[in-house]
Amino acid sequence: xxxxxxxxxxxxxxxxxxxxxxxxxxxxxxxxxxxxxxxxxxxxxxxxxxxxxxxxxxxxxxxxxxxxxxxxxxxxxxxxxxxxxxxxxxxxxxxxxxxxxxxxxxxxxxxxxxxxxxxxxxxxxxxxxxxxxxxxxxxxxxxxxxxxxxxxxxxxxxxxxxxxxxxxxxxxxxxxxxxxxxxxxxxxxxxxxxxxxxxxxxxxxxxxxxxxxxxxxxxxxxxxxxxxxxxxxxxxxxxxxxxxxxxxxxxxxxxxxxxxxxxxxxxxxxxxxxxxxxxxxxxxxxxxxxxxxxxxxxxxxxxxxxxxxxxxxxxxxxxxxxxxxxxxxxxxxxxxxxxxxxxxxxxxxxxxxxxxxxxxxxxxxxxxxxxxxxxxxxxxxxxxxxxxxxxxxxxxxxxxxxxxxxxxxxxxxxxxxxxxxxxxxxxxxxxxxxxxxxxxxxxxxxxxxxxxxxxxxxxxxxxxxxxxxxxxxxxxxxxxxxxxxxxxx
Numbered sequence: 440x441x442x443x444x445x446x447x448x449x450x451x452x453x454x455x456x457x458x459x460x461x462x463x464x465x466x467x468x469x470x471x472x473x474x475x476x477x478x479x480x481x482x483x484x485x486x487x488x489x490x491x492x493x494x495x496x497x498x499x500x501x502x503x504x505x506x507x508x509x510x511x512x513x514x515x516x517x518x519x520x521x522x523x524x525x526x527x528x529x530x531x532x533x534x535x536x537x538x539x540x541x542x543x544x545x546x547x548x549x550x551x552x553x554x555x556x557x558x559x560x561x562x563x564x565x566x567x568x569x570x571x572x573x574x575x576x577x578x579x580x581x582x583x584x585x586x587x588x589x590x591x592x593x594x595x596x597x598x599x600x601x602x603x604x605x606x607x608x609x610x611x612x613x614x615x616x617x618x619x620x621x622x623x624x625x626x627x628x629x630x631x632x633x634x635x636x637x638x639x640x641x642x643x644x645x646x647x648x649x650x651x652x653x654x655x656x657x658x659x660x661x662x663x664x665x666x667x668x669x670x671x672x673x674x675x676x677x678x679x680x681x682x683x684x685x686x687x688x689x690x691x692x693x694x695x696x697x698x699x700x701x702x703x704x705x706x707x708x709x710x711x712x713x714x715x716x717x718x719x720x721x722x723x724x725x726x727x728x729x730x731x732x733x734x735x736x737x738x739x740x741x742x743x744x745x746x747x748x749x750x751x752x753x754x755x756x757x758x759x760x761x762x763x764x765x766x767x768x769x770x771x772x773x774x775x776x777x778x779x780x781x782x783x784x785x786x787x788x789x790x791x792x793x794x795x796x797x798x799x800x801x802x803x804x805x806x807x808x809x810x811x812x813x814x815x816x817x818x819x820x821x822x823x824x825x826x827x828x829x830x831x832x833x834x835x836x837x838x839x840x841x842x843x844x845x846x847x848x849x850x851x852x853x854x855x856x857x858x859x860x861x862x863x864x865x866x867x868x869x870x871x872x873x874x875x876x877x878x879x880x881x882x883x884x885x886x887x888x889x890x891x892x893x894x895x896x897x898x899x900x901x902x903x904x905x906x907x908x909x910x911x912x913x914x915x916x917x918x919x920x921x922x923x924x925x926x927x928x
Contacts, residue, residue: 440803440894442488443733444724449493453723454500457644460721461504461608464640464712467632469625470721472613473645477539478524482646484917485661485738486724487894494646498611499543505609506546509533510619512554513561522615530564532615537573548610549574549603553620556580576601578620578627585623585699592706597630617669622696626703633707640712643693643719648673650687650717651725657738659688660773664745667765668758679715687717740896740917742766742773743780747919751902754922783898783919785809790900796925798822800897800916802830812862815845818899819907820868826895830888833881840871840882860925865910892916901925 461468474482476494483489490496498505514520515529522532537547550568552561555577568575578600581591590596603624610628612621625641632639647662659673672691679687693716700719704711713719728734746766752758770776777783782799785807789797793811798818800808808829810821824839833839848871849861863871869886876883893915900921903911911918 440487441730441733443728443730443737444486444488445727445729446488446490446493448729449489449724449727450497450500452726453497453721456721456723457501457609457642460640460642465638466608467610467637467639468608469610469612469628469639469641471621471625471641471643471645472611473617473621473643474647476536476613479646480912481661481665481741482724485658485741486728486734487737488729489724494644495543498545501609502544502546504607505611506548506605506607507540507611507613508549508551508603508605508624509536509547510551510553510612510614510621510624511564512619513552513556513558514554515616515619516552516564517558517560520616529615529619536613536615546607547573548605549576551576551578551601551603551620551624553578553624554580574604576603578624585696585703588699588702588706591626592630592703597627598634600627600631602631602635603628626700626707629704630707638708641719642721644721646722646724648688648690649725650676650689650720650722652688652728654686654688655772657735657742657773660769661738661741661745662690664742664766664769667745667749667762667769670761670765676715676717679717682714682718687715689716693719739773739775739779742769742775743777743783744917744919746770746777747898747921750922751920754902754924780896780898780919781807782896786898786900787921796899796901798897798899800826800892800895802826802895803891815842815849815862816868817860817862817864817907818901819865819903819911820863822897823865823868823892823910824872824885826892827885827888830891831881831884833885837881839879839885840868840875844871844875864904864906866906869910889914 478491479494480491483491511529511533520529522529533550540547550573552565552575555561565575581596583590612625614621629639629641648659652659654673654675663671663673673688674691674694676687676689676694678697679685697716701711749758749762749766753760753763782801785799786797789799789809789811795812796818797809797811800822808826810818810825812818813821828835845863848863848867852858853861872882872886876886896917897911898919901923902920
């Protein structure tokens with residue numbers, strides 16, 4: 440796998456930069472942590488070499504001086520909002536995050552329930568947390584937030600919030616997802632710390648967009664594609680340009696909110712320590728790109744994948760055409776199209792030849808492997824077998840899984856379990872290979888090739904089952920699919 444990002448350098452200089460920011464504010468910093476901490480797969484896809492848990496490993500360099508506050512909105516508790524990538528509610532994810540942090544040696548000081556307005560579900564959740572020995576606090580809805588600065592910076596605004604007791608120089612404020620109120624928690628704490636004679640600081644740790652890459656760099660365009668449903672727009676930070684006459688990239692929400700933040704800081708301290716929203720950030724990712732061309736290509740692949748994801752959501756009624764149209768515009772900015780994705784082109788070619796659902800994968804050396812569905816195997820199951828056989832040097836005509844082993848599995852699926860599709864999925868093929876590997880050296884060799892599929896790109900001409908999608912994700916394969924249901928093929 441070609442790397443374009445120096446992960447060791449990132450862990451080193453990012454932790455050092457955060458230490459410098461703590462020192463800037465008399466030894467007390469509230470750090471708003473945006474994006475995913477444990478499993479930032481978007482960053483690892485667009486910056487090959489970035490490990491999904493890099494931010495966590497970086498923060499572990501600071502664990503002795505850090506504590507974590509987890510934020511959840513009472514509105515999300517009330518709605519039972521679900522984190523789509525994990526399939527669990529936000530309130531359950533708070534507990535998962537707390538356990539993950541503690542298992543890695545972090546102090547988790549408290550949970551803050553924001554947007555509180557007397558919701559019974561929030562009261563029940565707080566009671567549950569306290570029964571578990573977890574400190575829980577309420578931060579209230581403030582009328583006119585964030586524009587009513589006079590009310591916000593008062594005892595009826597931030598002063599009404601529960602003061603979250605913290606003991607360490609670095610307080611990391613994170614949440615299960617966006618819109619939880621992380622920034623408001625940080626600012627409320629600054630107000631309440633100030634009342635207690637502590638001049639704490641605030642900074643924002645968010646990976647994208649990358650402030651010191653060009654506006655139209657594919658890495659930044661890929662971020663817009665990833666947030667097309669939110670309609671985020673990257674832009675040149677006008678406040679940074681005015682203050683320093685230098686170009687820095689930010690996005691619309693941070694630029695729009697900065698005048699309000701500036702006023703809130705002035706209300707607390709008499710002046711704002713920052714001249715631009717970019718100043719508030721501590722992101723050092725842009726300094727750790729070791730091969731720009733590799734990151735550009737990886738990001739272009741991500742933009743195309745996001746396009747197909749939006750098409751699939753549209754086909755399932757899960758989004759509107761605006762999200763698809765937004766990414767189509769990004770294609771023009773990146774000067775790419777779907778034919779830039781080689782596996783997409785080859786999968787469609789195989790479909791034209793076979794007339795049945797087909798797929799293709801581009802291996803790390805550029806080799807393209809294709810497959811089609813058959814009465815025995817789904818196209819993705821066939822693709823995994825074809826790819827691993829090629830990597831293991833096994834002749835394509837060799838049948839690793841004999842038909843007399845596949846047929847009993849099919850009968851179980853259809854006759855006993857009531858399934859409608861007798862073809863084996865990817866997980867079933869891998870289990871069969873695992874069983875056979877005990878006595879068949881070729882199956883063992885094929886299985887041993889699975890790690891080499893990490894970072895490869897694949898495309899299917901039909902939308903996949905959840906099972907197949909999860910297997911490709913676990914293997915680290917970048918997947919895209921045409922918005923076609925199998926029953927329409």
